[in-house]
Amino acid sequence: MKDSTPARFIFNKNLDARFLDELFDGDAAYAQIVFEDFLRDLPDYWKDVETAYEKQDLNGIRTSIHKCKTLFGYVGFSDIQQLCQEFENSCSGKAIAALESGYQMLVNRKEEARDIIESEYDRLKIFNAADS
Amino acid sequence: MKITSIIVEDIKIAADFLKKFCDKSGLIEVKGHFENVAGALAYLDDDQVDLIFLDIEMPGATGFDLLDSLTYSPKIILTTSKTEYAFDAFQYNVSDYLKKPFTYNRFLESLQKIVKLVPQADPYPLAQAVGTVSPAPSPASMDMDFLFIKSEDKLVKLVKDDIFFIESMRDYVKFVTSVKNYVTYSTLKALEEKLNGSAFLKVHRSFIVNINKIDDIRGNTIYLKGNRIPIGKGHKDELARRLNIL
Numbered sequence: 001m002k003d004s005t006p007a008r009f010i011f012n013k014n015l016d017a018r019f020l021d022e023l024f025d026g027d028a029a030y031a032q033i034v035f036e037d038f039l040r041d042l043p044d045y046w047k048d049v050e051t052a053y054e055k056q057d058l059n060g061i062r063t064s065i066h067k068c069k070t071l072f073g074y075v076g077f078s079d080i081q082q083l084c085q086e087f088e089n090s091c092s093g094k095a096i097a098a099l100e101s102g103y104q105m106l107v108n109r110k111e112e113a114r115d116i117i118e119s120e121y122d123r124l125k126i127f128n129a130a131d132s
Numbered sequence: 133m134k135i136t137s138i139i140v141e142d143i144k145i146a147a148d149f150l151k152k153f154c155d156k157s158g159l160i161e162v163k164g165h166f167e168n169v170a171g172a173l174a175y176l177d178d179d180q181v182d183l184i185f186l187d188i189e190m191p192g193a194t195g196f197d198l199l200d201s202l203t204y205s206p207k208i209i210l211t212t213s214k215t216e217y218a219f220d221a222f223q224y225n226v227s228d229y230l231k232k233p234f235t236y237n238r239f240l241e242s243l244q245k246i247v248k249l250v251p252q253a254d255p256y257p258l259a260q261a262v263g264t265v266s267p268a269p270s271p272a273s274m275d276m277d278f279l280f281i282k283s284e285d286k287l288v289k290l291v292k293d294d295i296f297f298i299e300s301m302r303d304y305v306k307f308v309t310s311v312k313n314y315v316t317y318s319t320l321k322a323l324e325e326k327l328n329g330s331a332f333l334k335v336h337r338s339f340i341v342n343i344n345k346i347d348d349i350r351g352n353t354i355y356l357k358g359n360r361i362p363i364g365k366g367h368k369d370e371l372a373r374r375l376n377i378l
Contacts, residue, residue: 022235030152037145066189067143070213073233074145081213 009127012120015076023074032124035117038075045071046110053096053103061099062091068110075117080109134161135246137183140172140198141165141211142190146232150185150211153239159247169193173201181206183227183246188212199224207246279326281307281316288314292330296345296357298323300338308359333374336364343374 009028011017024031045068052060069084087102141147147165154160166172188195208226221229228242280287299306300320307314331344339361347355354361
């Protein structure tokens, strides 16, 4: 007998799949839109982080990282969200030099995250095209 | 009637999720989305809404600046990705605090608080969404402050506020009111649905009471205008919640 249960998109293991399943509640089409928005918005948000970092503007770094943190949360990067939070906290009362290793770590994680979401976005497009 | 709202949020994904959840609930009408406090305040100068979904950290002014500038008191749900603001939120007496990102279920929990606070809100769509009500109560029974019952050969109008309690008598129920008692053919279950969302609460398998009329409670007994009503074991928690016990 053929299984008539609709297929469910399985998120990448690097993402908080349990949270994403609850957030999207099986709506893979909406997940595709959100992942697309993430890929569109992240470069702009990150540009603000870079600009503030170059200017050694601690308050600017803090507020721009805060925006990126929220964005990472909506695509299931709970761990990067936590890293952003720690970095945001460390912007208060520290010299810019003390932030360097944390900043570099975030840059690396941001690159990895973008690659993962690009790949997930492609998979979602295929999944949704097959489903329609 | 839907609860009117605006969203003040500078992150598009977050605002889009909120709009989607509002639409899905069937309870909230989003009148506008603003990416900063200035835009929201300009809108609120001309139009008042029941509820504001408010981010805290935004470019320029913060959500707390908006709260300081308000000239009336809409309900506020703060939406932020930082838990550190919880204490400030408490001081501003906001209705709820949603940590982003949040799921639809968490959003519904928040709405349940709002529905209780906004007088014109229709709680039925929310009750459906969270699965607490199955049959649809008639809109009239939710809004009116009276009901008609069949007693003897006529329909008698009972003002809800005059009812002390309702007692089950197998296939009949007895309304004990400030004026007199009436017996009519009905069940407590049917009445619970009719009185949903008002001051009435089932406290025992055989009794629904008007909580505004309770004089005091001793042990498992409610004392109400000279009557003693037992409190059923399974009804204690809900009674405590509704009575706002300190």
